[in-house]
Amino acid sequence: MPQPLTDVLAEVRTLLLDPGLTRAVAAGRRRGHTPTVTRAELRPVALKSGPHLQIVTDDGARPFTRNVAPGAEAEAAVDALLAEPFGNWHVETSATTVQVRITKKGDAQVHRGAAPDAAPVAGHDRAKQWLLDPGDPLFTVVGGTAAKRRQVDAFLRALAATLPDTLPSPLRVVDLGCGNAYLTFAAYRYLAARGVQVQVVGVDVREDQRVRNTAVASELGCSADVTFVAGTISSADLPFTPDLVLALHACDTATDEALARAVQWSARWVLAAPCCHHDIAAQLKGGAAPAPFGELTRHAIMRERFADVLTDTLRASLLRLNGYRVDVVEFIDSAHTPRNLLLRARRTDAPATPSQRAEYESLTAQWSVTPALEKLL
Ligand SMILES: C[S@@+](CC[C@H](N)C(=O)[O-])C[C@H]1O[C@@H](n2cnc3c(N)ncnc32)[C@H](O)[C@@H]1O
Incomplete structure (x- = not known):
């Protein structure tokens, strides 16, 4: 059942800023609107200076990557992306997967599921989801x-x-x-x-x-x-x-x-x-x-x-x-x-x-x- 968009985006915001975030993708556009970027992908990265949130946006011509520090910087970047009129959000954390599609009427259709199976990668401190099992x-x-x-x-x-x-x-x-x-x-x-x-x-x-x-x-x-x-x-x-x-x-x-x-x-x-x-x-x-x-x-x-x-x-x-x-x-x-x-x-x-x-x-x-x-x- 469609839900109010503001409530759902607040939930997405919490997940995007959650330390358990694995990956999130925003894409598509809402009826009658065009986001300033065609796609945005967020994932946590471990830098020398500590954990950051990596944001890759694509303007249709080329991708642009930036790493933002947790706290105010990440919050501002996430808020800016949530303000974009994307048509879909797909968010994976270690605990859940949430998919949001914004309807023609501007409500949110939400699908909540389990977290994807995590396959740990040797030498990396965070789990990555592989589409083909590394043990294949x-x-x-x-x-x-x-x-x-x-x-x-x-x-x-x-x-x-x-x-x-x-x-x-x-x-x-x-x-x-x-x-x-x-x-x-x-x-x-x-x-x-x-x-x-x-x-x-x-x-x-x-x-x-x-x-x-x-x-x-x-x-x-x-x-x-x-x-x-x-x-x-x-x-x-x-x-x-x-x-x-x-x-x-x-x-x-x-x-x-x-x-x-x-x-x-x-x-x-x-x-x-x-x-x-x-x-x-x-x-x-x-x-x-x-x-x-x-x-x-x-x-x-x-x-x-x-x-x-x-x-x-x-x-x-x-x-x-x-x-x-x-x-x-x-x-x-x-x-x-x-x-x-x-x-x-x-x-x-x-x-x-x-x-x-x-x-x-x-x-x-x-x-x-x-x-x-x-x-x-
Ligand atoms: C750089 S390799 C890429 C191999 C593989 N697709 C990959 O991405 O790992 C290019 C391959 O294309 C083959 N190749 C190049 N031109 C070809 C052609 N006109 N007809 C058939 N094979 C060709 C070469 O023999 C070579 O094995």
């Missing part, structure tokens, strides 16, 4: 460094945020440029643990990876569901048409090949973490920047960074023009890798509007670039 046999087989577990966890969180609760059965997944496939197996094991019937195929140009990954599938006892093909992203034959396309750190235009195939397959969901970007950078180097943006591309390092942003902007835009709703989010904390963007796309089949088309055309014309993805599509 996958980590025994592919190696279980802390960095790898964190990357798997970040990837699975992005996957969980992309997929709806009800999935097709079987869910057909392709991982393009799967490499040594630990993320492929992680996706399989996570989805299988959710009770989803999954068929996964990993594609990599390297035959040695196919042989190795097939052996790992056998070791993990999932050879019937997880198979591997040696071939290129653009031409590999798959045993099925995938619902979900993964392309994680596929080099340069291999990401474009993966996105093009996803569109051609009409895949329902796409998760792509681009790797190095050379295509647009090379085109920018050869061409003149439109006035007054010459400074953006004058210095090589600036040009490369700008090219990264322009490349992924145009990829997101092309996906949108092809009937996908796209979010660009941070994949994993930039402390772990500078290649930390993730394009998350969901097919809606919404036709592109004339203004979206015009915007894309104007952007590419002004910068005199033709993205690889446009050529492939």
